[in-house]
Amino acid sequence: MSFFPISLNLAGKQIGLIGGGRVAAQKLKSLVRYSSNIRVVAPEIVPEIESNPAVQCRYEAYQPQHIDGLFLVFACTDSPEVNAQIQADCESRGILCNRTDDADVSDFHSSALVETDDFVVALNSKRKEGKKTVLMAQEIEHFVREREQLLQQKEQLAGKVFLVGFGPGNPSLLSRRGEQLLFQADIIFYDELLDHKFLARYRGEKHYVGKRRGNHSKEQDEINEVLYQAAQSGQLVVRLKGGDPLIFGRGSEERFYLEERGLAVEFVPGISSAIAAASLGNIPLTHRGIASSVSFGTAHGKSSYKIPNSDTAVYYMGASHMHEIATNYLEQGYPDDYPVGLVYKASFPDQEVTRTTIGQLSRGEVAAKSPVIGIFGHTVNYRDYLKANN
Missing domain, CATH: 3.30.160 (Double Stranded RNA Binding Domain)
Incomplete structure (x- = not known):
């Protein structure tokens, strides 16, 4: 049987409850919110029903005339035979009936x-x-x-800009605060790592302002200005940024630009792509006995290829330069088998994790695909360390 959900106007209509026990009392709790004209018929009626001002009580065993003039009827007795008779009487009079003992044969559900x-x-x-x-x-x-x-x-938030870290790309890793702001937003600016289909559930206007090497939708100055114009017009603006807005996200530049022009701006943290890649790729950034320090760098430009003074180094945005970074490690005296972990599309269904070495990377035996996070350090092979030192 197929039940079609509808809302009924009960104003001026009388509702019947046939039965005066616990089941009828439970039904009454929801009914009295929508009707003050309820007829209850039963030889005995519990005090909870008797004391309700919306109820007219009839202390009688059920008879067919008890349902005359009713709009809806609830058959709530403890006798299946009586409930079946109530339903039959309702059907002959064109009255909808709900049997609390047999939902499948009822005319409607509560x-x-x-x-x-x-x-x-x-x-x-x-x-x-x-x-x-x-x-x-x-x-x-x-x-x-x-x-x-x-x-x-x-x-209260009109004209304010929120720079929201979206995380590594999987919507399930967006913070609760970030999701709430998306619900409130009048206009949403988003970038490359985010699948725009996720935003379809939100009513705000969506504008793509992504930047990827060789394919910039808008330059940073343009992004700053469109954020300003949107907020100045009184809209609640959400600027989604991959990862965290303050880790290679240029969030501080955007905030400075907007605050210098008198706008209110707030950062909302996101899970950095490096942290996500490490966790989801099972590559710890620190580990007792292996690494007690970690550094983050961007692999854009040759000035970024320097080797940091840390046990673990994480490089963002460097798919096309990972082999050069690896070569630099070799030139600085690191051994050929120094470990590297490459996490491609961290958090996405097609995420890939590759464990390799600086030697293999420098010789082109392994290629990094974009977008990738590169993790250099012995924690890449922490399981081997634990097995050897068990």
């Missing part, structure tokens, strides 16, 4: 309801799983109330 100041959400279970329905209703209520609160706060 939904689990979530009600806030502005919304009513009805939830039905296709598999009659009551506990799951209750849990889901609780989750929905929390979600709707949170969204209402965010919309109420939105006016």
Whole structure:
């Protein structure tokens, strides 16, 4: 049987509860929120029902005339035979009937309801799983109330720019604060690492301002200006940045530009691509007995090829220069088998992790694909260390 969810106008209509026990009392709790004209019929009626001002009690065994003039009827007795008779009588009179003892043959279901100041959400279970329905209703209520609160706060944020770290690219790693701001945003600027399909759920305008080597949608000066213009017009602006806005994200440049022009700006941290690549690639950046320091560098430009004074070095944005960095390590006296971990598209379904050496990289035996995070150091092979020192 297929049930079509609808909302009914109960104003001026009388509702019937046939049965006066615990089940009827439970039904009454939700009904009285929408109707003050409820007829209850039963030889005995529990005090919880008797004391309700919306109820007219009839202390009688059920008779067909008890449902005359009713708009909806709930058959709530503890007798399946009586409930079946109630349903048959309702059908002959064109009255919709809900049997609390047999949902499948009922004309309608009572939904689990979530009600806030502005919304009513009805939830039905296709598999009659009551506990799951209750849990889901609780989750929905929390979600709707949170969204209402965010919309109420939105006016206070008009004309403000949020520089939000999106993380390495997988939407599930976006922070809760970042997701809330996307819900509130009037306009969203996003870059290369983010799959724009994820943003379809948000109502704000979406503008791509990505930058990738050899294919810049907008230069940094242009990005600064479009952020300024959007916020100046009173919009709540979210600028999504891959990783964290303050680690090779130029977030400080954008904030300085906007604040110099009188705008309010806030950073929202994101999971840096290096941290994500290390965790998801199972390559620790520090490890007791192996590495107690780590440094981060960008592999753009020859000035970036210098070897940092740290046990582990992480290089961003360097797919086309990893072999040059590896060669520099060799020239500085590092052994040919010095470990390197390459994490391609960290956090995405097609993520790849390659463990290699500076020798193999420098000779072109292994190629780095973009986007990649390169991790140089003995922690790349930490499992071998642990096995040897077990």
